[in-house]
Amino acid sequence: AQTVTQSQPEMSVQEAETVTLSCTYDTSESDYYLFWYKQPPSRQMILVIRQEAYKQQNATENRFSVNFQKAAKSFSLKISDSQLGDAAMYFCAYKVPEYGNKLVFGAGTILRVKS
Amino acid sequence: KAGVTQTPRYLIKTRGQQVTLSCSPISGHRSVSWYQQTPGQGLQFLFEYFSETQRNKGNFPGRFSGRQFSNSRSEMNVSTLELGDSALYLCASSIGTGIEQYFGPGTRLTVT
Numbered sequence: 001a002q003t004v005t006q007s008q009p010e011m012s013v014q015e016a017e018t019v020t021l022s023c024t025y026d027t028s029e030s031d032y033y034l035f036w037y038k039q040p041p042s043r044q045m046i047l048v049i050r051q052e053a054y055k056q057q058n059a060t061e062n063r064f065s066v067n068f069q070k071a072a073k074s075f076s077l078k079i080s081d082s083q084l085g086d087a088a089m090y091f092c093a094y095k096v097p098e099y100g101n102k103l104v105f106g107a108g109t110i111l112r113v114k115s
Numbered sequence: 116k117a118g119v120t121q122t123p124r125y126l127i128k129t130r131g132q133q134v135t136l137s138c139s140p141i142s143g144h145r146s147v148s149w150y151q152q153t154p155g156q157g158l159q160f161l162f163e164y165f166s167e168t169q170r171n172k173g174n175f176p177g178r179f180s181g182r183q184f185s186n187s188r189s190e191m192n193v194s195t196l197e198l199g200d201s202a203l204y205l206c207a208s209s210i211g212t213g214i215e216q217y218f219g220p221g222t223r224l225t226v227t
Contacts (some may be wrong), residue, residue, distance in 0.1 A: 003202035043203065044219075045207075046218075047215065051213060052214075065189075091158065100148075100170040100212070102146050102160050102171045102173070103150075103161060103207075103216070105157060106157075
């Protein structure tokens with residue numbers, strides 16, 4: 001079974017500092033994609049960053065970067081220079097192209113940013 | 116380009132009733148997926164429609180059904196509503212087998 005685990009229900013970070021959110025997944029597939037989605041209190045889910053499993057290089061999008069450890073099945077998100085607008089629920093998700101666009105989500109991590 | 120829209124945004128229904136939710140994807144997107152979000156179960160995949168055909172289905176009872184029209188708009192229907200169906204229902208659209216999926220704001224369904 002494909003599962004995604006986020007072991008941190010809640011995290012806090014001081015504004016301007018760095019925080020890392022953890023995610024592990026379980027799969028026997030070789031071709032898959034991993035994502036981090038952000039869901040602010042207004043509820044609209046937004047894609048933060050994605051990683052193709054076949055790419056060894058870690059994805060980066062401005063202040064957001066991932067640490068993709070394929071052998072360990074780990075996919076953590078690092079947020080640098082945290083801003084108040086980063087406060088949200090963050091979901092790690094996984095997709096196998098063979099199954100279309102079905103996303104399997106983790107339980108989410110609430111990120112609080114302190115000013 | 117307009118984003119994914121969902122109607123209605125809020126809905127209150129009584130147990131035993133049925134409900135239909137609508138999702139209009141981004142123009143040009145042919146795939147629409149539906150998810151149920153609850154505090155207890157998190158985000159769970161319901162089904163995906165692509166070019167009017169159901170491409171994949173999650174582990175939900177037959178009371179949950181959907182369809183997609185030729186203009187790619189999708190509806191999902193829940194019959195014989197139960198209290199446990201109270202949730203935020205999200206839809207997401209994609210061009211097709213593309214990587215990117217874009218989510219709508221959701222429909223908050225409350226069953227009393």
